[in-house]
Amino acid sequence: MAPLLEIRNATRHFATQGGAPVTALDGLSLTVADNEFVTLLGPSGCGKTTLLRAISGFEDLDSGDILIEGTSILDRPAHARPVNTVFQNYALFPHMNVARNVGYSLEVAGVSGAERARRVAEALELVGLGGYGERSVRQLSGGQQQRVALARAIVARPRLLLLDEPLSALDRNLRQRMQEELKQLQHGLGISFVFVTHDQEEALTMSDRIVVLDGGRIQQLGPPEDIYFRPENAFVARFVGESNLVTAHVLSRSGEEGLLEVAGGARLVLSGDRVVPGIDATLLFRPESVSVASGPEAAASEPGAAGLSLAGRLTQSSFTGSDYRLEIDVPGVGPLKATVRHLAQSSSGGLAPGEPVALHVPSAAIHVLAGPPA
CATH class of the missing domain: 2.40.50.100 (RNA polymerase II/Efflux pump adaptor protein, barrel-sandwich hybrid domain)
Incomplete structure (x- = not known):
C-alpha cells in the first residue's frame, strides 16, 4: 500500500544577498502514512518550513518529487492540491465573521449554501466553537482564532493537513491544552498531519513520528521515545531535551x-x-x-x-x-x-x-x- 505522502530526494537552494548559495533541502526523502501525525523539528534554517511550503505548493523544488497516494503533485498549483495549511499567523479575514471565514473555500468552490452551512457548523463543533459562527473574528481570543483557522482547514476535508507552528503565539497553558486537542482531533478525523515546530516538548507530546532536521537533511526519524532515549548522533541528543x-x-x-x-x-x-x-x-x-x-x-x-x-x-x-x-x-x-x-x-x-x-x-x-x- 502506497504511503499517503512521499517525498523523493527533495532539493532546494537559495541565494543569499551576497550571492552565496544556501541549501534548504539536501536530497531529503520522507514518507507519511495515512492517519499519521508527523512533526518536522529543528532549529531555524534547518529546512522544515521550506519542506512544508514545497508540499503545499508555495515553494518549487530544484529537483526531486512529491507524491500523494502515488501520484506526483508537482505540476498542480497550490489550490489544486489535496492539502490544506494552517499558518502561524492564522491568516483570518478580519472583515468576515467566523462562519464565513470557515466556509470561504467552500464558497469559492461553489458548494451550495445549505451544504456549506452544514459543513461549517460541523467543523466548528469539532473544534469546540459551536454557536460562534456569527461572531467577528476580532472578538475572539488567540486560542479561539487558532480553532477557527483549524476549522477552516478541515472543512474542505483534505487528505493531508499542514501546520506551520500554529501554537507559537499562544500562552503556555493554552498551548498545552491545544496540543492535546490537536492530537485528539487528528485521530478523530483520520487526517494525516505534518506539523512544523522548533519546540521539542511540543514534538514529543504530539507526534507519532518526529523528523529531526538540520542543514536540510534528516538527522533522525522515528517515534518520540527513540528520538529522546536513543538519539542517533550528538546533534539530536543536544537538540532534543x-x-x-x-x-x-x-x-x-x-x-x-x-x-x-x-x-x-x-x-x-x-x-x-x-x-x-x-x-x-x-x-x-x-x-x-x-x-x-x-x-x-x-x-x-x-x-x-x-x-x-x-x-x-x-x-x-x-x-x-x-x-x-x-x-x-x-x-x-x-x-x-x-x-x-x-x-x-x-x-x-x-x-x-x-x-x-x-x-x-x-x-x-x-x-x-x-x-x-x-
Missing part, C-alpha cells in the same frame, strides 16, 4: 559486552554494536536518569558494575517546583546535569553548592551515540 554527553574509551570486549573507561578512571560495562575496542565512544544519559547522594567523594565504579558511578562537587542547584535541577562538576569529565525529585532531595538532607556528591547512572539509561564525540 537536556543531555549529558561523556566520552569513554573502549578498553576491551568480550562477547556482547565491552569494558569502557571515562576520564578519571571510572569504568563501566555496556553492550551494543557501537562498543568497539580501541575507539572513543560518546555516552548519552539524561539528567533524570542520574541519582545523586551527598557525602564523601565516591570512588569510580569497579569493572562489571551495573552502570556508571562518578564523584563530583555540586556547583549549582535550582528549584523548579517539583524537582531540583543540579549541575555537578566531575573532575576530568566536566559539568553534568541531574534532575532529582523534591522528596528525594529532602530525604538526603539537602544539597548545597560546594558539597561533594556521588552520582550513579544505571547501564540501561546509558546510550552509545553513533559518530565521533561532538
Whole structure:
C-alpha cells in the first residue's frame, strides 16, 4: 500500500544577498502514512518550513518529487492540491465573521449554501466553537482564532493537513491544552498531519513520528521515545531535551559486552554494536536518569558494575517546583546535569553548592551515540 505522502530526494537552494548559495533541502526523502501525525523539528534554517511550503505548493523544488497516494503533485498549483495549511499567523479575514471565514473555500468552490452551512457548523463543533459562527473574528481570543483557522482547514476535508507552528503565539497553558486537542482531533478525523515546530516538548507530546532536521537533511526519524532515549548522533541528543554527553574509551570486549573507561578512571560495562575496542565512544544519559547522594567523594565504579558511578562537587542547584535541577562538576569529565525529585532531595538532607556528591547512572539509561564525540 502506497504511503499517503512521499517525498523523493527533495532539493532546494537559495541565494543569499551576497550571492552565496544556501541549501534548504539536501536530497531529503520522507514518507507519511495515512492517519499519521508527523512533526518536522529543528532549529531555524534547518529546512522544515521550506519542506512544508514545497508540499503545499508555495515553494518549487530544484529537483526531486512529491507524491500523494502515488501520484506526483508537482505540476498542480497550490489550490489544486489535496492539502490544506494552517499558518502561524492564522491568516483570518478580519472583515468576515467566523462562519464565513470557515466556509470561504467552500464558497469559492461553489458548494451550495445549505451544504456549506452544514459543513461549517460541523467543523466548528469539532473544534469546540459551536454557536460562534456569527461572531467577528476580532472578538475572539488567540486560542479561539487558532480553532477557527483549524476549522477552516478541515472543512474542505483534505487528505493531508499542514501546520506551520500554529501554537507559537499562544500562552503556555493554552498551548498545552491545544496540543492535546490537536492530537485528539487528528485521530478523530483520520487526517494525516505534518506539523512544523522548533519546540521539542511540543514534538514529543504530539507526534507519532518526529523528523529531526538540520542543514536540510534528516538527522533522525522515528517515534518520540527513540528520538529522546536513543538519539542517533550528538546533534539530536543536544537538540532534543537536556543531555549529558561523556566520552569513554573502549578498553576491551568480550562477547556482547565491552569494558569502557571515562576520564578519571571510572569504568563501566555496556553492550551494543557501537562498543568497539580501541575507539572513543560518546555516552548519552539524561539528567533524570542520574541519582545523586551527598557525602564523601565516591570512588569510580569497579569493572562489571551495573552502570556508571562518578564523584563530583555540586556547583549549582535550582528549584523548579517539583524537582531540583543540579549541575555537578566531575573532575576530568566536566559539568553534568541531574534532575532529582523534591522528596528525594529532602530525604538526603539537602544539597548545597560546594558539597561533594556521588552520582550513579544505571547501564540501561546509558546510550552509545553513533559518530565521533561532538
